[in-house]
Amino acid sequence: MKAGVIIFPGSNCDRDAITALKDITGQDPVQIWHKTTEWPKGLDFVVVPGGFSYGDYLRCGAMAGNSPIIPELKAFANSGGHILGICNGFQILTETGLLPGALLRNAGLNFVCRNERLIVSPNSSAFTSEYQSGSEIIVPVAHHDGNFFADDATLDMLEGDGRVAFRYADNPNGSARDIAGILSENRRVLGMMPHPERAIGGHEGGSDGRAMFTGVMNALATA
Amino acid sequence: MKAIVYVELKNGVLDPQGKAVSETLSRLGFDEVKSARIGKRIELELEDGLAKDAAEARVKEMCESLLANTVIERYQIELADA
Incomplete structure (x- = not known):
């Protein structure tokens, strides 16, 4: 699997994503600076990482x-590429229209930083x-x-079409219907607020995020 | 010419900041406050000599492509001679 990570000014989880991808695939992912309009050849999987792109100016992910x-990213999505948007990356994917909905300020107003059960x-x-369906x-x-x-109507559609990937066991932010991550219509674009790249079984404490990357890798290997 | 763009959350979209402001105002004794909604005001300075209709159409395009996220926000445009 040839993977890439898009880097914006203010991305700060790009290194986490790069480290996770290298650990799991055994290869350095391509680092894609947001200003390029030349899409690297042969990519299978791209991570839009977390952070505070453009300092969250105007709205998170708007700039x-x-x-x-972004037009290149959309073309990649339209050609059936796999994309994982994490945290700010999820916000960016909703702003581009690749995923529906939007991410609002946490209902409790606080920044939430902790392990969550999904x-x-x-x-x-x-x-x-x-992962086993229904597992935590x-x-x-x-x-x-x-x-x-x-x-x-959009929430009903997402639920009815099996496009909710993860829900929070204890909703930390007021998300509608406890939704933590959603999929595109072709199931190849996933946006989620939690950070699977920070749970791959290294020093960071958990390993439950690892299967998300190996799942894509193995699906691509057998495709 | 100046364009003033007001961007607000749509009705029905939770505004936790507005809620917190409203609650704090109540705590300060401003009992008449029933609710507060927080929005943005964006001031754009436009080139001189633009026709008003054309300017309004351009600013609307700006709102749709960047200034507002119409999934959650609505906007209002005012044009004024600078």
Whole structure:
């Protein structure tokens, strides 16, 4: 699997994603600066990392969502590429329209930084293929604007079509219907507020995020 | 010419900042406050000599592409001679 990580000014989980991908795939992922309009050849999987791109100016992810790289990212998505947007990366994916909904300020107003229990929702994506449906995993969150919002029709559609990937066991931010992560229509774009790249079994304490990356890697290997 | 853009959360979208402000005002004795909603005001200075209709159409485009996220926000545009 050839992986890449997009880096915006203010991304700060890009190193975490790079470290996780290198550990899991055995290869250095391609680092893609947001200002390039040349998409690296042969990519299978791209991570849009967490952080505070453009200092969260205007709205979280709004400026990054209009970066020069974004049309290339959309073309990659349209060609069936796998994309994982984590935290600020999730906010960016909603701003680009690759995923529906938006992320509002946490209902409790506080920045939330702790391990969260997530429930794996029934769905058919590569990202969750190595988890048992309904099982509980522990993945850290660290965000101020993770309160997932969409209108009722969109929420019903996401639930009805099996596009909810994860829900919070104890909703930390007021997200509608406890949603922690959602999938695109083709199940190849996942956006989530929790950080699986910070739970891959190293010094950071947990390993429940690892299967998300190996799931994609193994799905691509057998495809 | 100046364009003033007001961006607010749509009705029905939770505004926790507004809620906190409203609660604090109540605590300070401003009992008449029933609720507060927080929005943004963006001031744009535009080139001189633009026709008003054309300017408004351009600013609307700016709102749709960057200034507002219409999933959660609505906007209002005012044009004024600088």
